[in-house]
Amino acid sequence: MITGKNYIGSSKSSKGTITFKTFNPQLNVENENTFFEATNTEIEEAVMLASAAYKSFSKISGVRKAVFLNAIADEILNLGDALIETYCSETGLPEGRAKGERGRTIGQLKSFAALVEEGSWVDATIDTAQPDRVPMAKPDVRKMLVPLGPIVVFGASNFPLAYSTAGGDTAAALAAGCPVIVKSHPMHAGTGELVASAIIKAAVTTGMPNGVFSNINSSGIEVGTQLVSHPGVKAVGFTGSIKGGRALYDLASNREEPIPVFAEMGSVNPVVMLPSALKNRGVDLGKVYAGSITLGTGQFCTNPGLIFGLKGDGLSDFINTLGEEILKIDPMCMLHPNILGAYNTNKEKAVSQNNTNIVANYSSDVKDNYAQHGVLTVDGDVFLQNPTLHQEVFGPFSIVVQCDSTEQLETIISNLEGQLTGTVIADNQEEFNYNGVIAALQNRVGRLIFNGVPTGVEVCPSMNHGGPYPASTDSRFTAVGIHSIKRWVRPMSYQDWPNALLPVELQNENSMEITRLVNGELSNNNS
């Protein structure tokens, strides 16, 4: 049952007087529940509890953390239809998407459970002593990754489950041994509260310390600002706009003790279509990309916002088909009137730039909160000189850039901002003739895709979801996959430390049988 209250540790709390409601974009009405913004006192309590919880939670075994993470997954499933219904009522997204995202969220929790249960993720490294070494004895030094401290996670508007309350950031931080305070996204505060209740239930039944998780409501920016500024908070995870992510990054960098912020922000996900592919399958590509551009009403961070080709019949065929096919797709609902409003503003801004041509613009009337998709084309030289056209239009909209030459294409790619993904579409091994373009693309992105679409982020160890700024604030980390745990940990060395005082992962016995680097060699044995 949704109460609208915050979870301050395991206690429901509504000390404040400022309230807000979520919105059902399909019905174009406010939802029933009233949510209470957290007060200063509640924020202070949540951080105090998290700091206290860190003392024990940072040291519990991987096996116990796995039990906790798996229990969260079970409790989310136990929420049953109520979760799916709330999700749909707060996002306008269909039931299938809700269930798919729930599956992904559960899969993420379970993969982190498996990771910490196995235990090798701590990168245990051991160099044993050489007391007889000359001119100086070599000490025994052992190193592993340890949790940073309490983490604040900001839920994403477009992934109420997989990138929000119990999403990838939270799962990775809990797996690392860091307590988590979620600043729930106000557009789906009910979904957030339900998931928070599942986490709290799992924490209680598996004996985790109170404060290992809190869920904070707020519809403004003040609460988030207070959380990120709090000295007890040691790192921040965020998924959202460049403006929002950069504001948090600036805040965190300007603290007396600066803390890491991993913000996954904007991306236009450039797609380069090479001539043979356009010639052979321009029409097919038009159909496929009409689908990718409109998938989830274009509300994915991997939405293909920019498509590049060399001028010619192949590119023209592609543009024509893309324009025709996208207009065949039924308009879909956006997450919230505010997101639709931003989409319309940004789309109009792009369309109104000089020397652009609108290829497709869904102009029939649509239901309230439904997006009218569109495709624009522009010549390479115009694009190169107009930074407005480089900016993300969050929604079902894309720009096709018609380049005069390979050189111009390479120049344009080199001058793009950092991106999550870059895609190359090629036939007959023509990719080998575009080394400069591909090298430039690699230098701007976190993931390269060949003959596919950027939408769809496979959750697996080799996935990188991140990229050069502004795709993320720190390209050295991924937000998806098991390695995303590295955002929330730091190395810790123990020199000549008594075996019995060492973390079990570094003890001679290697009772967990994890893989360790012992005197330069990987080993599962004792040391």
Add this chain to the structure above:
Amino acid sequence: MITGKNYIGSSKSSKGTITFKTFNPQLNVENENTFFEATNTEIEEAVMLASAAYKSFSKISGVRKAVFLNAIADEILNLGDALIETYCSETGLPEGRAKGERGRTIGQLKSFAALVEEGSWVDATIDTAQPDRVPMAKPDVRKMLVPLGPIVVFGASNFPLAYSTAGGDTAAALAAGCPVIVKSHPMHAGTGELVASAIIKAAVTTGMPNGVFSNINSSGIEVGTQLVSHPGVKAVGFTGSIKGGRALYDLASNREEPIPVFAEMGSVNPVVMLPSALKNRGVDLGKVYAGSITLGTGQFCTNPGLIFGLKGDGLSDFINTLGEEILKIDPMCMLHPNILGAYNTNKEKAVSQNNTNIVANYSSDVKDNYAQHGVLTVDGDVFLQNPTLHQEVFGPFSIVVQCDSTEQLETIISNLEGQLTGTVIADNQEEFNYNGVIAALQNRVGRLIFNGVPTGVEVCPSMNHGGPYPASTDSRFTAVGIHSIKRWVRPMSYQDWPNALLPVELQNENSMEITRLVNGELSNNNS
């Protein structure tokens, strides 16, 4: 031969008119050579060359990078006595130290050469395709670490070789595939130029692109500011003061495209001496710590600046012995009159605080630029309330804090700023009775040491040199050891990418026979 010129790539350059000289603190005179500050044009050229060099250098094989790194080591040795003499004349440090530091520098270069020649450091991760997976085909995804781009390294005053021109930051960045621009430390610009000449010679003879390395002279802050602000620079390494490191961090964070700064800054390296150990060997500990406090005239970032004990006879014996023994040690030269000046100012500031007692204060006359070492004691409650006493006094000086109780000790440790190291001195397994103190200490440091001294940083894979702010600006990375390469790289994923276009580390054949995570299992085989 020292020319005083900058290396802009492989070209010697002195376009500017502002000059400076280095200083011989032992002789208390300026050294002969005149150094030319780099101009805006020279800085611009260095970054342009580095950006161009990155295109090829980022893609050359580990084997070729190893040849380059080993050639740098050889060329540094080939500088022979000229390097050692210049080093001594610019630092006042003895020949033995110079040779030891040269050995360490060469060792670091060779260990990075071995790392990249072997190749597994790229953390290659492969998840092969499952075209028949339902409901959706799984793509082939492969990930590895790739270099960030041109790196700026600021040389350290106290390690003219091991943490400067060809020191750990530079070796790690070159190993990663990043071109390096060194902002040479003005106190040892001659040493810097000689080492730079060795790097340039190695680059030329091993066929590295021009611009893979530049060496920039400057005695002020303007040149460093310009380098860190330049859009072509992608990360920064720094070793030095909190003030300097924080200024660079702020600059980098406020860029339009923020970039990572790894600054290794101040640390007072707390040492906790437990009662049994003090009782059994207070006198011995006094002798050992007199040596550690004055080692290298106290000019190590791991110098023990704070020593904690519980009041009692053992602690009193230790303090008496420490005071006596430290006065038996001959005063030694500091690196530069400015560093001596700061030492005297900071020491006087500490000594003049209320309710402190000076235990030892070398008061006899000393030679110009020689430091007068000292030891201060203070009660726990006074220390807790006076932040001035928590600050680093860079030089041969330490404060012994006499605590009333274990609780007070734990409170004091919990309230310390972040540190590189924390040391526990214990006998008869008494360490097991101080879990709270030790947990608090671990939470404030990057390395724990048992029954030893913090000075001496073993260069090995399990070393962590870094720690919570302000020990470093990002506790998630080490500045020493092979894993310090991770500061300069980012993950890059390739989805359904043609095998022949993949980096060799990710190709099916695994021709380098590196260790890879293939479908969740570590393997040296092909995939």
